[in-house]
Amino acid sequence: MTNILEARGLWKEYGDVVVLENINLTVREREFVTIVGASGCGKTTFLRMLLGEEAPTRGTFLLDAKPLPNEPGPDRGIVFQRYSVFPHLTVLQNVMLGLDFAGAPFVGKLFGSARRRARDKALGILNEVGLYEARDKYATQLSGGMQQRLSIAQSVIREPRILLLDEPFGALDPGISADMHKLILRLWEEHKMTVFMITHDIKEGFELGTRLLVFDKTRLDAQAPGSFGARITYDIPLKRADQLLLKQVQEQTRRTDEFVHATQAGEAVENAQQASG
Amino acid sequence: MRRLINQVPSRAGAIGLAALPFLLLFVVYVTASDARLAENANDKLLPALSTIADSIHNYAFEEDKRSGDILLWTDTWASLKRLALGLIIGSGIGLLFGVALGVVPYVRATFQPFVSALSMIPPLAILPVLFVVFGLDELSKVVLIVFGVAPVIMRDLALRVAELPREQIVKAQTLGASTWQLTLRVVLPQMWPRLIDAVRLTLGSAWLFLIAAEAIAATEGLGYRIFLVRRYLAMDVILPYVVWITLLAFAMDYGLRLLSQRLFPWVQRTT
Structure with a gap:
């Protein structure tokens, strides 16, 4: 699998205050990276840089080997903790919005057969996230957990290269977040996404991802709290990473297998072996 | 006795209360108008309700003699x-x-x-x-x-x-x-x-x-x-x-x- 994101010698400073210092990170396609850390340790700043809302002060930040765009775009989807669904649209309209933007640059809305296709696709995704029944409700009529499902569905329909989750389940009841964990893992697998998830819940971070990053300050100075920034202090491969690797190896070998069968390259090898033996 | 901030009128009560200031103004007007007219029948400041009703009739339902408009x-x-x-x-x-x-x-x-x-x-x-x-x-x-x-x-x-x-x-x-x-x-x-x-x-x-x-x-x-x-x-x-x-x-x-x-x-x- 190829590298999707690369950060080299990344610094972020606001005036004298250093927020992040010397972040080095390589993320491969299909990884599920969870990011934990104390508050004020630059998790959100890092996410804003990923979105393109903030530019790094120093260092390079590459997405698919190209410099990260300096504004948000459809290659990076986002689910915030709240406020990321549109209150004036129904659930279905919320999900179709991304397709409207993609297909109708001037009127911002699809019509006719293109609209029917978009509708079918949106209904499919709503079915996946369990919001099919609620499709005609306004987004604000949904509970907090349902709104988060909607926000995820909204992003997934645009098939972003990276899905960013900013404490998406932080405001939900524990029982509901458990359901959401299952949902996000299923979508991650089915849509073959790369996911970054920020969480304040370290346990959640360990349970969900294939890889856990801890942002922390290694030097603390009470006299000048702003003079040292946070770094990545732990970069831990999680159990799920093995499963992901296993799956990728299986896919790889199966593909080669099929290729060999299809081209009868195997026969040629066997013939050659017999001839030499 | 509950605190004043916790006492809420019923729906009917609220309507009655809302009507009260309007009624009060009306009553004050009628008595003041009567008093002034009793003193001077040609007083123009607070015309009697009947005079007002006549004017409304003239302006809202009768054609103006000069222009023919209502x-x-x-x-x-x-x-x-x-x-x-x-x-x-x-x-x-x-x-x-x-x-x-x-x-x-x-x-x-x-x-x-x-x-x-x-x-x-x-x-x-x-x-x-x-x-x-x-x-x-x-x-x-x-x-x-x-x-x-x-x-x-x-x-x-x-x-x-x-x-x-x-x-x-x-x-x-x-x-x-x-x-x-x-x-x-x-x-x-x-x-x-x-x-x-x-x-x-x-x-x-x-x-x-x-x-x-x-x-x-x-x-x-x-x-x-x-x-x-x-x-x-x-x-x-x-x-x-x-x-x-x-x-x-x-x-x-x-x-x-x-x-x-x-x-x-x-x-x-x-x-």
Whole structure:
């Protein structure tokens, strides 16, 4: 699998205050990276840089080997903790919005057969996230957990290269977040996404991802709290990473297998072996 | 005894209580009018209810001898036309520029101070200018209302756009929205109910400008009539006209509120 994101010698400073210092990170396609850390340790700043809302002060930040765009775009989807669904649209309209933007640059809305296709696709995704029944409700009529499902569905329909989750389940009841964990893992697998998830819940971070990053300050100075920034202090491969690797190896070998069968390259090898033996 | 802040009237009680001040005013008027008329039968300041009823009959149901018009309706029609035109154009301009100010930083940097300065000019102070430039006809009255209403709506809507959560704006961009699409599908639809609220709030000043303009130069209209009959101290005409204007303003406000609720059911209303 190829590298999707690369950060080299990344610094972020606001005036004298250093927020992040010397972040080095390589993320491969299909990884599920969870990011934990104390508050004020630059998790959100890092996410804003990923979105393109903030530019790094120093260092390079590459997405698919190209410099990260300096504004948000459809290659990076986002689910915030709240406020990321549109209150004036129904659930279905919320999900179709991304397709409207993609297909109708001037009127911002699809019509006719293109609209029917978009509708079918949106209904499919709503079915996946369990919001099919609620499709005609306004987004604000949904509970907090349902709104988060909607926000995820909204992003997934645009098939972003990276899905960013900013404490998406932080405001939900524990029982509901458990359901959401299952949902996000299923979508991650089915849509073959790369996911970054920020969480304040370290346990959640360990349970969900294939890889856990801890942002922390290694030097603390009470006299000048702003003079040292946070770094990545732990970069831990999680159990799920093995499963992901296993799956990728299986896919790889199966593909080669099929290729060999299809081209009868195997026969040629066997013939050659017999001839030499 | 519960605290005063925890005592709430019943629904019927609330209606009765709301009617009380109106009734009180009515009673005070009738007794005062009776007292003055008993002293001087020709008193014009507080005409008797019967006199008022006669005037209403003359103005609302009888044709005027000179013009052949039914005056109240011609006046109402003329005034409402000016008011509606002024409000529609004013809110249109307000919406267009307010959204542009709120969405595009370059527009904001260029025009925000200018709009703020513009909205500080008392509209009535430039009424003479309007009369000179646009003549004494309908146009100058409509322009006065536009001038009084548009900057307020503009500034209000620019603020409302700025109040939209940053999350929404970022989210729309990650769904691939251009500035234009973002404005069209995310900002504008959420501004419609705000626009109606803003129009409701400026309704009072719009009436003020209308009546002021009509008082100075007009040949028909509610404001024109009031100021015309003032010369004869015709309180029996002025008072019903004032009540009528109040009713019209109230009906417009109520209508707009209803319209907003009907058209935008998604708005979360606090009351």
